[in-house]
Amino acid sequence: MATPMYGFGGGVIWNMQMRRLPVSGGDAEAEVLLQFPRVRGEKLGSGVRRGGSAAIMGGAPSQLSKQLLNEYQELTYLTKQEILLAHKRFSEMIQKENRSNIESARVPKEKFLTLPELKANPFRHRICRVFSTAEQADDSMSFEDFLDMLSAFSDSATLEVKSHYAFRIFDFDGDGALNETDLEMLVNHLTGEEQDSKLSNNEMRQLIANILEESDIDKDGTINHSEFQHVISRSPDFVSSFKIIL
Structure with missing residues (x-):
C-alpha cells in the first residue's frame, strides 16, 4: 500500500508517518495505516504568550519590532x-483596519481553516482547538496562537514537543488519555467515513485491540502520554514527518 501524502498547495505538505497494523475480519485480513502527523511549535515550558503589543506601526500592516522578533525567536x-x-x-x-494592532486581533476558525496548509488536513479542527487560547472557546486564533502552532510543527521542534501536541490533538475528549472512543475517532479521521x-x-x-495491545503498557484500557511517547520514540521518522511549513 502506498504511503499517502496530504498536499496543501503553497509548498506546504502535512506528511503522515504510518504504522501498518493488521485487521482481522472473519477469514479476511485487511490492513490499515495508523498515521501520526508531523508539527513545529512552542518550546515546552515557555511559549509565546506575552499579552503586550510592542509592534511598530509601519503603515498598512504593522511590522514587528526587532525586540519582539528576537523574543519570538527565543x-x-x-x-x-x-x-x-x-x-x-x-x-x-485579518481586516485592514485591524492590521495596525495585529497582536490583539483574532482570526475566526472558519477563516483560519481556509489556509492552504490546513484546509485539507483531517485534524484541522482539532489543531485549532488545541492551539487556540480564545476565552470564548470558539477556537479563533491569535498571532501568538499561530506562532505556537507553527513552532510545534517545526522541523526544529523536539520529539518531546511533537509527541506532546500530537497526543493532545488525538485526545478528542481532553481527559488526558487515549481511550477506545479517541482511537476510533482518530482512525475515522484518517480513513474517512465514506x-x-x-x-x-x-x-x-x-x-x-491491536493498538492497545501494542501501546497500553499498564493494561488499563487506555494509552497515557508516557505510553504514547514510548510508541512514538520507536517511530524514527516521526520527528521529521510531523510538520506544517508555510
Whole structure:
C-alpha cells in the first residue's frame, strides 16, 4: 500500500508517518495505516504568550519590532524569517483596519481553516482547538496562537514537543488519555467515513485491540502520554514527518 501524502498547495505538505497494523475480519485480513502527523511549535515550558503589543506601526500592516522578533525567536523553534512570513500570512487573514494592532486581533476558525496548509488536513479542527487560547472557546486564533502552532510543527521542534501536541490533538475528549472512543475517532479521521473507506465494526474493534495491545503498557484500557511517547520514540521518522511549513 502506498504511503499517502496530504498536499496543501503553497509548498506546504502535512506528511503522515504510518504504522501498518493488521485487521482481522472473519477469514479476511485487511490492513490499515495508523498515521501520526508531523508539527513545529512552542518550546515546552515557555511559549509565546506575552499579552503586550510592542509592534511598530509601519503603515498598512504593522511590522514587528526587532525586540519582539528576537523574543519570538527565543520562545519558539522558528527562525526570524519564518516568524516574519507568519506575520505576513496572519496579516492577510485579518481586516485592514485591524492590521495596525495585529497582536490583539483574532482570526475566526472558519477563516483560519481556509489556509492552504490546513484546509485539507483531517485534524484541522482539532489543531485549532488545541492551539487556540480564545476565552470564548470558539477556537479563533491569535498571532501568538499561530506562532505556537507553527513552532510545534517545526522541523526544529523536539520529539518531546511533537509527541506532546500530537497526543493532545488525538485526545478528542481532553481527559488526558487515549481511550477506545479517541482511537476510533482518530482512525475515522484518517480513513474517512465514506462507505468505501470506513472500517466495519469488526475491523475497527480488532484494530483498536491491536493498538492497545501494542501501546497500553499498564493494561488499563487506555494509552497515557508516557505510553504514547514510548510508541512514538520507536517511530524514527516521526520527528521529521510531523510538520506544517508555510
